[in-house]
Amino acid sequence: MFIGHALFAFAVAALVADxxxxxxxxxxxxxxxxxxxAAIPDIDVAYALVGLLEWHAADGALGAPTAFWDASRAVHRSVTHSLVVGAIAAPAFGMLAVRGRTGRAHVVRLGAIGILVALVAVALVWDGPLAAxxxxxxxxxxxxxxxxxxxxxSLSPSTVAFAALWGLWSHPWGDLVTGSPPDWLFPFGSPALESRVVLHSDPTLHLLGAFAIELAAIALALVTICRLTDRSPFSSINRRAGVGAAYGVAALAVTPPTLEVSYHFVFSILGVGLLCGVVRETPSLTLPRASYRRLPSSDAVLERSLTALAAIAxxxxxxxxxxxLV
Structure with a gap:
């Protein structure tokens, strides 16, 4: 859900501005x-790198991701996902967007730093050094x-503050279907939404639903870009996206994925999208080598992204x- 958090916040903010x-x-x-x-709260997974230091190759192919996520549970979706923290931090981030070198600008920025330092101190007192x-x-x-x-x-500090508030506050909701709920009101208790929202009693269908939500967030961002750049999203999708239908065979060949074990599903279905979006007709051998190095245009990048997304869908x-059915 890392990418979905950021793209959903981007799309809504840009559409509102439009x-x-x-x-x-x-x-x-x-x-x-x-x-x-909106992506910043997930900086807490940086601590999970500690888990990789404890991983050994003998643990198997899934040992590294398992060690990573096991370590992340110690702090993930805690202090950085709090709506209270977001409400305090957002104005401070807006204050840090003040421009100029006047004495007043320096005072405002120092005040913002003071607020952020206070948040670190609160985390230290309430939850210990790791939270800090x-x-x-x-x-x-x-x-x-x-x-x-x-x-x-040229965004004003108040606009940056509102953008920060929207990004920080929109983030925790996307975690409700993928894991344990965030610590909504840290440093206070969270009396509501203390368990995961279950989309379906079948764990595989629940995962597929959560994956569909992620795809919808990405699609909304791409449609937003098309709207703001006067492009048609549907005309940009190449028919090779239909190749993704062949992935249905995987339901017969591999172990049904769940939130606990989903790597084989996620990597393979993303691979289908990558192939459909990136692989195009074979370039002519008569083209000069320099032409292969030319960066794709923005239209080409958008077309490939939309085609890849459509193929995954x-x-x-x-x-x-x-x-x-089976």
């Missing part, structure tokens, strides 16, 4: 800023995004159909 009558460039920029902030470390990574990441937005765009539908 609806409000913003020009294309600032609408895209505010979407990018919101998407960047993760909160520090969260704050540092937000500082980088805020300062980048101040240098690369077709593959998912085919897999689900065969799984249900």
């Amino acid at each position: 609806w409000r009558g913003w020009d294309r460039r600032p609408a895209l920029l505010v979407g990018i800023v919101a998407g960047a902030f 470390l993760v909160m520090g990574l969260f704050a540092a990441s937000g500082v980088l995004v805020a300062r980048w937005s101040a240098r690369a765009s 077709v593959a998912l539908a085919a897999y689900a159909t065969v799984y249900v």
